[in-house]
Amino acid sequence: MTLQQLTYLVTVAECGNITEAAEQLFISQPSLSNAIHNLEKEMGVTAFVRSNKGVVVTREGEELLSYARMLLEQADIMKEHFGNEEKRVPKFSVSCQHYSFAVNAFVDVINQYNVEKYSFILRETQTGEIIDDVAQGKSELGILYLSEHNEDVLLKLLKKNELIFEELFVANPHVFISKEHPLAKKESLTIEDLRPYPYLVFEQGERNSFYFSEEFLSVLDFPKNIQVRDRATLFNLAIGLNGFTVSSGVLDQKLNGENIIARPLEMNCKMRIGMVRRKNMLLSRYAKAYIEAIKSLGTEFSGFFS
Incomplete structure (x- = not known):
């Protein structure tokens, strides 16, 4: 297994088509198909169901993709931390409940890293999808709240998905x-x-x-x-x-x-508002900046908090 194979896997899933993915990756279609086949064989899974219309991710393929996204994300963070001064396009994604402060913090991060190129994603979405996004590696962080009414159920769901909740403010x-x-x-x-x-x-x-x-x-x-x-x-x-x-x-x-x-x-x-993230995972500098931005908003609106 190589990082290149994992990149191929994620790209094919995102495109939903081998031909389109090959064009995006600047490799031949047979080479891409062979790389995916070798990865499937090594992992002992069938990641995609092929048809004339494209590819569909299988259930075990979704699980493989979640690990692939995590490994690629961690590799990027390591390169950013230990690598040379080579310019990298900033990447960060967060899934959140419909909170205006989550948008404010997102704006603060973009303003802080005001570079010529960046690829940031803000998903205001349903609570269950927040958990799915972080578990599957689609988002680095999730923002939601816990209370005495929902925390037993949500904490069990987070644990099942190998996620943790860290409180940001009350x-x-x-x-x-x-x-x-x-x-x-x-x-x-x-x-x-x-x-x-x-x-x-x-x-x-x-x-x-x-x-x-x-x-x-x-x-x-x-x-x-x-x-x-x-x-x-x-x-x-x-x-x-x-x-x-x-x-x-x-x-x-x-x-x-x-x-x-x-x-x-x-x-x-x-309301215990906090972030959801994967266990034992390095956070990117952009995720850390986002967390600090939310905490700063907590100080600014301290009159609302306990």
């Missing part, structure tokens, strides 16, 4: 509403205050249970519920329908405008 739950909302003048809000209004939540797909919910109140029953897929839609509905959602309270008006405000929720619970 937040008091806050309600996000429009600045024109009938409740906007109140300094803090209760559950009963919120019942007449639409509760806006992020849809979680097949894993749509409260354990995977991004919203802190999903264990409670509200008469009006609207599921959305992105933060912009949620904010638009908060403005148009006097809807609300519940999150950490960390909201930067520079990126999100002044139409959405946060009000403390009168509830004796905490």
Whole structure:
């Protein structure tokens, strides 16, 4: 097994086609097919099912790909740390719940490494996909929260996928509403205050249970519920329908405008917001910078945290 073979494997999976992957890698199609075949033989797996339309990754191929991505990522980090001054294109990917501070931190990292070329990925996605992305090596880090309601289930899932959770800060739950909302003048809000209004939540797909919910109140029953897929839609509905959602309270008006405000929720619970990463893996300088950026935002918004 070589790093070159692993690169070939990942490229074929991403292209979904041997011919296209060979063109991208600047090698002949027979050479690429032979390299993949030798890797499959050495590992004792069938990574792809071939057809006239291309290739499809098998279940054992997905597992092999997750290790391949991890090894290639670690090799890049080692080269960056121990190698010469050869210029390398910065690469970093993070999967996160729909937090504005996660976007703020991403912006800070890009500004810090303001170079001519870089390849960064920010995935605002469902909770289950965050765990999958990190486990499969698609993202170096994941950002999500734990509470007394979901941590038993999520920590077991993380352990099963050989992932760990590291707490970054603890937040008091806050309600996000429009600045024109009938409740906007109140300094803090209760559950009963919120019942007449639409509760806006992020849809979680097949894993749509409260354990995977991004919203802190999903264990409670509200008469009006609207599921959305992105933060912009949620904010638009908060403005148009006097809807609300519940999150950490960390909201930067520079990126999100002044139409959405946060009000403390009168509830004796905490949100442990942290990062998910693979065990015993070196973090890239960009991942470390991202973590520090989030911690800095934690200091800046210290009034929201315990």
